[in-house]
Each structure stands twice: as structure tokens, then as C-alpha cells.
Amino acid sequence: xxxxxxxxxxxxxxxxxxxxxxxxxxxxxxxxxxxxxxxxxxxxxxxxxxxxxxxxxx
Amino acid sequence: xxxxxxxxxxxxxxxxxxxxxxxxxxxxxxxxxxxxxxxxxxxxxxxxxxxxxxxxxxxxxxxxxxxxxxxxxxxxxxxxxxxxxxxxxxxxxxxxxxxxxxxxxxxxxxxxxxxxxxxxxxxxxxxxxxxxxxxxxxxxxxxxxxxxxxxxxxxxxxxxxxxxxxxxxxxxxxxxxxxxxxxxxxxxxxxxxxxxxxxxxxxxxxxxxxxxxx
Numbered sequence: 001x002x003x004x005x006x007x008x009x010x011x012x013x014x015x016x017x018x019x020x021x022x023x024x025x026x027x028x029x030x031x032x033x034x035x036x037x038x039x040x041x042x043x044x045x046x047x048x049x050x051x052x053x054x055x056x057x058x
Numbered sequence: 059x060x061x062x063x064x065x066x067x068x069x070x071x072x073x074x075x076x077x078x079x080x081x082x083x084x085x086x087x088x089x090x091x092x093x094x095x096x097x098x099x100x101x102x103x104x105x106x107x108x109x110x111x112x113x114x115x116x117x118x119x120x121x122x123x124x125x126x127x128x129x130x131x132x133x134x135x136x137x138x139x140x141x142x143x144x145x146x147x148x149x150x151x152x153x154x155x156x157x158x159x160x161x162x163x164x165x166x167x168x169x170x171x172x173x174x175x176x177x178x179x180x181x182x183x184x185x186x187x188x189x190x191x192x193x194x195x196x197x198x199x200x201x202x203x204x205x206x207x208x209x210x211x212x213x214x215x216x217x218x219x220x221x222x223x224x225x226x227x228x229x230x231x232x233x234x235x236x237x238x239x240x241x242x243x244x245x246x247x248x249x250x251x252x253x254x255x256x257x258x259x260x261x262x263x264x265x266x267x268x269x270x271x272x
Contacts, residue, residue, distance in 0.1 A: 008256065009258075012160075012162075012256065012258045013108050013112075014104065014108065016122075016160075016258075016261055016264060017104065017107065017108050017111065017125045018124070018125050018126075019124070020122060020124065020261070020264035020265060020268070021065075021121075021122030021123050021124040021125075021262070021264045021267065021268065022066075022121060022122065022123050022124060022142070022146075022267050022268055023124050023268070024063075024123060024124075024127045024138055024139065
């Protein structure tokens, strides 16, 4: 039970580290091994889709 | 050598000696040094940054920079962040005695992921994918319970959709009210034993410092 709780805490901590906070423009790529994780880039894309959705509602 | 940036702080003493300081304008970035060839996805580095981030928050509230931002020197940091410092300073000064807390709640009925084959264009599919993450909802009685028990203890709050299976409540909370928030969370757990949720924090200024969430 304690292990499970520690695991959840660790996951939550990493979630906040990797997916929250201010995104600085131009910093879009993180690599693990030879694989580029483009989630920051994806985040920028999603923000743009938000803007598209908002402007189409106007 | 490069520097992995963690946050923006009001005072140099909010950072040292927990992390290194990179001055930008009248603010101070906290950072940890790494070798040029060390990948940012290194597990030990992630854990180190998470640990430093928590220690910095114990010291004082700061604006969190999303992991992945690394610079070579103060000049590069200033060129990339210089235009943001006025806003960051105002944020930190306004919320100096506050931290963020997060309540993550499982959706009452998770929505289905759109199927790519149902869309004629990639753009339509991306829009549908994005929209599907904004439709999850939580048990209304639980949400009422949260509004009653937690929200009055916050200075600001924001309900957010993050994915198809959960919702989140981001809260700004006075540091002195942290215990009250945790107690209220325990009461919610007893009152709504069937609703899976996770109350976590304290966190630095993340959601409330992130422009595109607003």
C-alpha cells in the first residue's frame, strides 16, 4: 500500500514536471534514447487548435 | 555545459544554495548544470530536477518552467525569457504566499477516442481528438461537494479538462490553509468513497502562470 502510494506520488510529480508550467517558445523537443518526444510541440499545436476553434466561433 | 531551467524566482536567496542562479532582468532563474551530451530524458536527471523543484517550493513560491527548457548562458536565457519577466514578477508578487494544489478526478463516463478512419482529413481528426478531451465530466454531486468543501478555501480555482478520462481542479491556496485543504480532501474521501480522486500538491505556479490555459 505504501509502495502504491509512493508510485502515485512519483507519477504525479513527473506529470507536473513534464506537463505543467510555462512553456518557453522554441523548446519543443525532449529526447529519450534516440526517440524525440515531441509532446511540447504537440502542446503548441493544441494551443493553436484552441485558437482556431475560438476564432471559428466568432 | 548547459543549464536545465526549473523556475523563475523573485529573489536570489530563494534559489541558492538549492540550485544555481541565472539572473534575467530583475528576476532569477533556478537551474541545474548538465553536460552537453546528457539527454534531458535521463531518468536520474528528471528525479534530480523534481527533487530540486520541491525544495525550491519549500523556500518560496515561484513560476514553474515546464521541463525541457535548457540554456547555455544568461544571455540565451534573457533572449528567450526577457519579454516575460514583467508578467512573472507581477504573478509571483501577487501570489507570494500561495501555492497550487491539484484535484484530479476520474470522469463519471470517459469519452471514446475518435477513430482516425472516421475523418477525411488529418486536421478534422486533430480537432476531434482535441475536442474529445474536453467532454469528460465528473459526478455532479461530487463536483458540488468539491465546490462546497474545497473551493471556499482557495483564492482562485479553475476546472480543467486534460484528457478523456478525468477532470482537474487547479487551486491557488494560501500556504497557511494547506492543512485545511488536506483535511477537506479527507472528508471528501469519506463522503464520496466510490469516486476515485487524487488531491496533490503543493506545486509552484504552474496552471495559473500558463498563458494558454487562461
